Amino acid sequence: MKKCTFLLLFFLIFTMNTKAQIEYNRFGIEAFGGITTSYMDATNDNLSTVFGGALHYNPSPFSFVALDIQVGTLQAGKDADLRKFKNNYSSYSVTYNLGLGDFLRNNATTWRRVINDIYIGAGVTLIKNDVAEIKPFDYTTSDGTFTEGENFDGTEYSFPVQAGINFKYRTKKGKVPFAINLHYQFNFSFSDILDGYEGSPGNKKTDWYSALWLGVNYYFGPTKIYYRAPK
Template identity: 30%
Template sequence: MKKFILFFVLAAAGFTVKAQEGYNYYEWGVGGGIGYGRAYADTKRQDYHPLYNLNIAYNFNPYVPVALEYQFGTLSGGGLTPDKDAYGRMYKNAYKALLLHADAQFGSFIDYSNNGFLNVIKNFYVGTGIGAISNNMKFIQRGNPPAFSDPSNSYYHGPLGTKEGFQGKDKSINLVLPLRFGYEFKIYDSYDQVGYTITLGYEHNYTFGEGLDGYDDPPAKFKNNAPDQYAHFTIGFRYNFGNTVSYNKLIRDFGF
């Protein structure tokens, strides 16, 4: 009789574990990524550079990671000839940023059970957040280059800077509003939980200020239609770990 009861208990436990396969997810994730992007600032030309990030994420559920991200890279633009900037401005910003953002994937809102198409699109996401960027000009052209100093020169285009040079700060901090969208590829481990993710995404960042290019000249004299911005395409990798949490929908759907 005791053996029968023990067999029943073990069988029931095994059934419960089996029933949970595909429903569980890890609570935390850590990862990084590399992107390629540019600024949208005041100079005519903007250069493309690789950008990098490290992040730690709290998985609110399998489809809503909330991440604290440290981002760094280079933004540059302008040049000493009018084809690169009408006033001869030029800058190189070695920036660092700290962002807190959340991404909501379609899987949070749709019933994708036993549907191959919905199981594919469930991993698309949109997101936003808030953060701050620290701007550090490694190079900036404050005065007019020689080609611009003489109005009779064929390179001369538009007004010159003031006697003190072009206005702005070499170092500054601005608030950042990121807008994000992309797709997350989920890689399952032996427990049918999302052990790893690979993300392809695009991020456009609006800054509240004029610090990205180091120039803050009077808009009445220098065309300036919008706050400084920067954007990049990125590929990211994340390793998930920590407590196992149950979700109310099957994450890994074997029905298609």
């Protein structure tokens, strides 16, 4: 009787401390395309396009470090506006993205898996600008009349904050070969020249822009076992 009680107690303790195992790949590669929006000196913000690719390093099944390259366009203004520009840019970003699954307990239900794969992130971006289509803007101050607007070909830094979700495809054996990625990124810049306009003297406004894209993430490389407490 004592032996049966001991075995039962041991089984209960073992069961309570058992952790779910998730096997995942350490790397991923993504191709994406989407739209950009500029928040700059020119009004009537126009949507434009962005395309790119990214390499991911996955410290867990939910979080990842991303190195991404974007090629896109930022533009705003119409012919009747005082300001109008078009910036054909390329950028290179490093971001760390923290998945909610690292804080939530593992659960096999579909809705919990979706929540686990939501992430937020931040990092740094080097953006190479090519402002080639710009409308000069004249303004007058007590010091005289000046013309604003120039073709700008240079590099600046911006700081992206972002959020997204990976809709993962799972095989019958629980493997995840790829995922559909929905991603939103907002870029804060400390520069006011991304649109070719630096503004009148005393202007402290800086240029911001955002990107929204849909991508396909393919997972590859060595696998690792991730242990999680089940719910």
